[in-house]
Amino acid sequence: MNKRPFAITLDVGSSLLNHTGSWRVERPTYVDRLPPCNNACPAGENIQGWLYEAESGNYEGAWRKLVEENPLPAIMGRICFHPCERACNRVQVDEAVGINAVERFLGDYALEHGLRLPDAGPDSGKRVLVVGAGPAGLSATYHLRRQGHQVRLVDSSAQLGGMMRYGIPAYRLPRAVLDAEIARVIAMDVEVMLNYNVDDIEVERESGHFDAIFLAVGAQLGKRVNIPAGDSAKILDAVSFLHEVAEDNPPLLGRRVVIYGGGDTAMDAARTARRLGASEAVVVYRRNQEKMPAHDEEYEQAKVEGVTMRWLSTINRVESDKIVIEKMRLNAEGYPEATGEYEELGADAVVLALGQDTDLSLIARASDIEVSDGSVQVAENLMTNGRGIFAGGDAVPAERTATVAVGHGKKAARSIDAYVRGVTFEVPAKHELAEFGLLNTWYYSDAERTQRPELEKVRRQDNFEEVVLGLTERNALFEARRCMSCGNCFECDNCFGVCPDNAVIKLDNGKYEFNLDYCKGCGICAHECPCGAIEMVPERI
Amino acid sequence: MTKRPVRFYQVGSFAVGNRLLSDDERTVQSDPNRANSIDSGHRACQGCGEALGARYALDAAMRATNNQLVAVNATGCLEVFSTPYPETSWRIPWLHSLFGNAPAVATGVAAALRVKGRSDVRVVSQGGDGGTVDIGFGCLSGMFERNDDVLYICYDNEGYMNTGVQRSGATPPAARTATTDVVGPQPGNTFGQGKDVPRIAMAHDVAYVATATVADLHDLEAKVERAMQFRGARYLHVLVPCPLGWGSASNETIHVARLAKETGMFPVFEAEYGVVTSVSKIRRQAPVEEYLKLQKRFAHLFGKNPRPDIVAHLQEIANRNIERYGLLEQDAEPIARHVSSSEASA
Amino acid sequence: MLRQIEGSRAVAETVALCRPEVVCAYPISPQTHIIEAVGVMVKEGRLSRCEFINVESEFAAMSVAIGASATGARAYTATASQGLLYMMEAVYNAAGLGLPIVMTLANRAIGAPINIWNDHSDAMAVRDSGWIQIFAETNQEAADLHVQAFRLAEELSVPVMVCVDGFILTHAVEGVDLLEQSIVDAFLPPYEPRQVLDPENPVSIGAMVGPEAFQEVRYLAHLRQLDALHRIPAIAEDFYAATGRRSGGLVRSYRAEDAETIVVAMGSVLGTIKDAVDVRRDAGEKIGVVGITSFRPFPSQAVHEALAHASQIVVLEKAFSIGHGGVLATDVAMALQGTNCKIREVVAGLGGRPITRQSLDKLFYKATRGELDSLLFLDLDLDVVEREVERMKATRRSGPSAENVLRDLGTTRGEGALS
DSSP states (O other): TTOOOOOTTTEEGGGGOOOOOGGSSSEEEEEEOBHHHHHHHHTTTOHHHHHHHHHHHOHHHHHHHHHHOOHHHHHHHOOOOOOHHHHHHGTTTTOOOOOEEEOHHHHHHHTTTTTOOOOOOOOOOEEEEEESHHHHHHHHHHHHHTTEEEEEOOSSSSSSTTHHHHOOOTTSOHHHHHHHHHHHHHHHEEEEEOOOOOOHHHHHHHHTTTTTEEEEEOEEEEOOOOBBTTOOEEEHHHHHHHHHHHHHOOOOOEEEEEEEESHHHHHHHHHHHTTTSSSSEEOOOOSOOGGGOOOHHHHHHHHHTTOEEEEEEEEEEOOSSSSEEEEEEOOSOEEEEEEEEEEEESSEEEEEEEEEEEOOOOOOOTTTTTETTTTOOOOOOOOOOOOEEOOOOSSSSSSHHHHHHHHHHHHHHHHHHHHHTTTOOOOOOOOOOOGGGGGGGSSOOOOOOOOOOOGGGGGGSSOOOOOOOOOOHHHHHHHHOOOOTSOOOOOOOHHHHHHHTOEEEEEEOOOEEEETTOOOOOOOHHHTTTTOEEEEEEOOO | OOOOOOOOSSSTSSSSSSSSOOOSSSSSGGTOOOOOSSSSTTOOTTTHHHHHHHHHHHHHHHHHTTOOOEEEEEHHHHHHHHHHHHHHOOOEEEEOOSOHHHHHHHHHHHHHHHOOOOTSSSEEEEHIIIIIIIIIIHHHHHHHHHHOOOOEEEOOSSSBBBTTTOTTTTTTTTTTTTTSSOOSSSSSSSSTOOHHHHHHHHHTSSSSEEEETTTTHHHHHHHHHHTTOOOOOEEEEOOOOHHHHHHHOGGHHHHHHEEEEEEETTTEHHHHHHHHEEEOOOSSSHHHHHTTOOOOGEEEETSSSSSSHHHHHHHHHHHHHHHTTTOOOOOOOOOOOOOOOGSSSO | EEEEEEHHHHHHHHHHTOOSSSSEOOTTTTTHHHHHHHHHHHHHHHSSSOOOEOSSSHHHHHHHHHHHHTTTOOOEEOOOHHHHHTTHHHHHHHHHHTTOOEEEEOOOOOOOOOOOOSHHHHHTTTTTSSOEEEEEESHHHHHHHHHHHHHHHHHHHHHHHEETTTTTTTTTTEEEOOOOHHHHHHOOOOOSSSOOOOOSSSSEEEOOOTTTHHHHHHHHHHHHHHHHHHHHHHHHHHHHHHSSSOOSSSSEEOOOOOOSEEEOOOOOOHHHHHHHHHOOOOOOOOOEEEESSSEEEHHHHHHHHHHTOOOOEEEEEOOBBTTTTTHHHHHHHHTTTSOOEEEEEEEGGGGGOOOOOOHHHHHHHHHTTTTOSSETTOOOOOOHHHHHHHHHHSSSSSHHHHHHHHHHSSSSHHHHHHO
């Protein structure tokens, strides 16, 4: 020290003695907030988490993170209606991240590379019966196996998959993909019984010595309505229609097919009819496009494929070669009202796509299980009033999508796990939502969404080839990197860089730590954090 | 612009770094082993733009010179908050002489290095706007015309902040300072005054002149790096918001600087040998109100007795900058990447 | 090698022998010939390994020297008068930072009114700056002092100002014995700075120092100047040993050993004073001379020893502190505290007014007879003064100026001001 001239010349590093942290009235804190995509995902996927892995090209890591929650990514990447994308904060910047497309890419990647699901957990000695091998049943089976429980999976159909096989046409979900992902679950040492009808759940429990049961029987019965019809009128329901097509045994419909209903099943039926040779596929729906429950993607594809729409119409009567339509109008509350105006429409067949019911015969004798409006009533943890009997998927009151079903499967598995171990499953508290206002979107590059390529229209007419195609690796990577990582640090170094006091320490693991000896609490780091992962917390003074 | 556009990543070239970028695409600031030319423990106010700007610029210069750098500092905030006996925050060789002579002192340093055959050691001279555009201007101009091998960096916070926020030749019109109070019919600093030193520097035909803000680190670092590729006199003018003097929130220092650029109030460009060679285009144009409203020094233009006439006048100044430098994208290059089906894997 | 040479040239040639590494130049009369000559030598290559920088002001000149010196280069510049004042802030700064810069001050009056001729007002203006100030009596000494100045400055890390009377010395052609390069090289080792800007060993130079340490910093600077009181004579002795020439030192006496009246002065006027003293000695008067070479540090003890035996000290100086009196005289008086010496202050030669042997002869004649008042202005034209005083009195409230003149300069005109 004293080598230098006194006072006027100072040695390097001496300012470190001045701990400016004492100036602080607020301290920055790193937080993980709940990304809106994760929040919106019915399957409870950590979307931001697996996109984060995908962003670096670690597709296997991304897939592993994905299948922590959902064992069917290649399927979901095709048939999920991705509420995550509607919730995506990027919508407010340009367009949502193509989460679904990336999920499919990862799912396909795993299939292509033969990635195996994680091993089953060590045997718990507990046995669980899963009734129904649709998305809810398969998801529950997977999670139960990971927890180490023995699973018997039974289904009344000849093949596994439930509605994914018998309700969703192959042009949306190629069977090879479906089979491969199901096979991966079954390979976790699952006892499978097909063409197996459970008549009485209690009898089944006793005979199989099950500690718990998960009812995932779906809603396989097409709703019928009473429409006056001539004897020779051809009326069938969409569920049966699609089921038969799936079994490669399509019914003869004729040239002009009317589909009655406005949901996704109606669209599937119409598009399937077109592929089976119907020159006209007309969807008749009593309300208008705005009120139609079918997802836009489905509707748009149907239109492209030549399906036509009759809005504000109800079928009044069906005859052998025509139907009579009554025109409707929407009243002030938005409900359709009859106008008394009628019109005829040529039709060789009418497919009813008016919703589905659940076949609950298997619990008819289990009087303690409450059923209401045709659905099994369950508690928050998906347990019915029946001891050790849980239910999920289309059989319980919820939105009837495959993704919801997958989510139910996971949730039921957790509840069952807790139940058979004699504990209560504590749902971890949700983090604060990473709302758009918490982001600093300046930092995100302008990058419009990558559109998925589609099969050309002319090639869709007479076959069930997949319509929506996958992303290339390059495009999937690009799309993953559009993720804004809402509420979760993605190691952009902003906090490290923008601190005027060098009070952010960059750790070896890519994360950061505040050096509170020097942090003056200016808050620039929090303000300039692109993804809102830093919170300013008042100091207790 | 010498910086590379990196579009493929979440944050492109806007954030400090990104785990996905290769090292050479990251900023110097993202490097855990950056020089930290000015270190923790300095006594700058919370959210000080100048402390930040100085570290940005000098760390970049350190990298560009392989740590063979010496710095000369004019009197001012930066000097006072960094070297109060017995503590210095500087990790680089650093010399403070006077308020108005930093460019000349740097000339002397450069001359000494040249005569000693140490051409590998480069000289940066730095000061605030007072030390640069006002009291140090004579020495600055002399250094320019002699083409001494010095990079002069002005950290412009638009006033004499160290002495309690008085007007300088870089204070914008209408701004409140202690010597341009918001009284009388024309409150704040007078219109039609002030000195545009970057353009004056260009008139000296020096090798390199650039402006930058603390809001665009990649740009700032690229300019320092570019500056270091030249020998002779160079000038870098960095806008560094002052939360104290501007009356802006301490956490908005970077945000305010960004708006200065995005409104056109502070044109960001670079010039070589007296000719503008590139400008940083406005990315998300904003009206000047957005910039002004964040700062209490302009509060008299809003509120109970608003002065839309004065705001309009300031907007005209921004517009003139936009026109003079061509700050708006003429036809923005589309960044969207729509794939054709041939690119797609089925 | 003895050459008939202009003083400025002699200084320039000698400075070049000292191998300065950075020379900065801003022209001001009467310093111009010095820096012009150095510039030529650099451009010719005769003075190699030297950066000659034409700056835009004296403020820049000293600032460039500061930067160069702090980077370990031997730095030199020259100035005068207004130039010194224009660089004054940097002059203080160089001393405060302890940078061993050597500067020639071609002494010149300070305006207004603007005046390019010699006096010592400029040197006096920076006497408190922390620089060592040494005054040359002759061109030979002016040249020699620069060699000593660099060594002194670098030994102590204190800047040194070599004061050379403008025009009287700078522009006078005399015989000067210029040193051999080998002698200068042996006398003046390469500069080894006590602090330097070095990327391998970074330090911060020029910190802000508050009340807790400022006084100590100043006192330490003072101690270094006290050290200089030992080093200046020692270096002069070394110089004598190397060259056989007596140059520099703190004070020099001439016929003062038995003198009852001693005249004290600095710079070139000492030559004229010695001539005048010789005349008075020839007339049998006990008068002598003490020349002060080192004005800062002020060699109080040496001055005391040289003067204390005399009964009357006449301090003749080319500067004056307006509203007070002589500057050098005050310092001499301080040095003679506790003696019975009477101090007589004589202000002479302001703005280049010639100090003639005749005027000095009259002055000394009166001095030896005890007829001098405490303060007088040599050759002051009292008619001019009185006319102006009268004019002012008629036109504005000006106070009792006439009475002040009488009180200041003595009871009668004839006695107060020599004419």
